[in-house]
Amino acid sequence: MLFYPQTFKLSTPSDREILVERDFDAPRALVFDAFTRPDLVRRWLLGPDGWTMPVCQIDLRVGGAYRYVWRKESTGAEMGMGGTFREIVPPQKLVITEKFDDAWYPGEAINTTTFEERSGVTTVRLVVTYESREARDIASRSGMERGMIAGFDRLEQVLAAGGK
Amino acid sequence: MAMESARLDATFAALADPTRRAILARLATGAATVNELAEPFDMTQPAVSKHLKVLESAGLVTTDRDGQRRPRRLQPARLAEANAWLEQYREFWESSFRRLDDVLVELQPRKSPRQPRSRRRGH
Numbered sequence: 536m537l538f539y540p541q542t543f544k545l546s547t548p549s550d551r552e553i554l555v556e557r558d559f560d561a562p563r564a565l566v567f568d569a570f571t572r573p574d575l576v577r578r579w580l581l582g583p584d585g586w587t588m589p590v591c592q593i594d595l596r597v598g599g600a601y602r603y604v605w606r607k608e609s610t611g612a613e614m615g616m617g618g619t620f621r622e623i624v625p626p627q628k629l630v631i632t633e634k635f636d637d638a639w640y641p642g643e644a645i646n647t648t649t650f651e652e653r654s655g656v657t658t659v660r661l662v663v664t665y666e667s668r669e670a671r672d673i674a675s676r677s678g679m680e681r682g683m684i685a686g687f688d689r690l691e692q693v694l695a696a697g698g699k
Numbered sequence: 700m701a702m703e704s705a706r707l708d709a710t711f712a713a714l715a716d717p718t719r720r721a722i723l724a725r726l727a728t729g730a731a732t733v734n735e736l737a738e739p740f741d742m743t744q745p746a747v748s749k750h751l752k753v754l755e756s757a758g759l760v761t762t763d764r765d766g767q768r769r770p771r772r773l774q775p776a777r778l779a780e781a782n783a784w785l786e787q788y789r790e791f792w793e794s795s796f797r798r799l800d801d802v803l804v805e806l807q808p809r810k811s812p813r814q815p816r817s818r819r820r821g822h
Contacts, residue, residue, distance in 0.1 A: 543796065545789050555792050561803040569802055579798035582791035661792075 542658075555661045563652040566659060567626035570648060571595050576603075585609055597623055601631065618643065626650055633663070710777060713757035718742075719750050723759060723773060730763060730770035 542558040559566050569575045577591040582605070590604035602617040615636040622630035629648045645664045650657055713719055722736060737747045751771055754760040758777040763770045 543793055545792070553788065555788075557792075557796050559796075559799065559803055561807060565803060565806050566799075569799055569806070575802055575806075579802050580795050581798060583794045 552665075553663045555659075555663075557659050559657045559659065560655070561657055562655060563650040563657040564626040566657045567629075567650050570629065570650075570659075571625075581605065590615070594620075595623065596620065618646075621645070709757040710759065713753050713759055714778075716750070716753075719754055722747070722750055722754065723778075726760065726771060726773040730772040732768055732770050736771070 542556070544554070544556040546554045546556075569579065571593060573591040573593045576593065577588040580591075580603070581588060586605045586607050588603060589606050590602060592600070592602045594600050597620055599620050600617060601620070602615070604613055604615040606613050616633055618632035618634055620629070620631050622628060627650055629646075631646050631648075632643045633646045634643045646661065647664070648659065648661045650659055652658075714723075718740065721740065725731060725736060725739065733744050733747050733751065736751075737744050740747065751760060755762070755771075759774055760771050761774055763772055
């Protein structure tokens, strides 16, 4: 069994998108299950250590809703998000809307996840596209974020050095 | 949340301009006066001052007092805050995917015996 943490990539392919990419040593039907079965999702979609997922509801059909709530066990703090399924093509593709309960951005985001298998290794590509009633605002803000990332190429060394 | 959001907006706006990012990169190597900043950028002092004003109102730069000099200094804490949302994203997915590796191992029992190591299980 091989692990591919080194294949993790986070990038901003366009002004309104964030792309997360990662390879997994499993056939894509299994990986697709792990993304869509609540009993599996709640075991791994947890972020950093210390969080659990007391609510994980998935109605896997087009127009069906999903709802996730995470809890930080040490403080009891909760964070929720949810949305609906727009497109389901097992085991290749999932398109869902997503909205965090306390989102700082207006409107919903669209999350498109694709599963591509080669020689038993599945590449997951997850693109979050931010959309908004105030489309212009979000587009320009995302543009700023991209500019910021370019700037960080030079500046992250400074941060690592504690700003000296 | 709203205050934090407004502050982030100001920071992102300040960082959106390539000249301002270049000024920050210069300040990253040490404090500098308006004069010292204007020279390498081939800009007039008022033009540099204008950019510095934006950077200062975003909290990215502060002004020191050193006798007659007014050197500007980078405030990296605010920059780190602006970067935090992207880092949260990265941390969330990296941690989650490491767990998913383990779940996928369990779902494929035939592969488990060949598994060389998994940090999570501490071998």
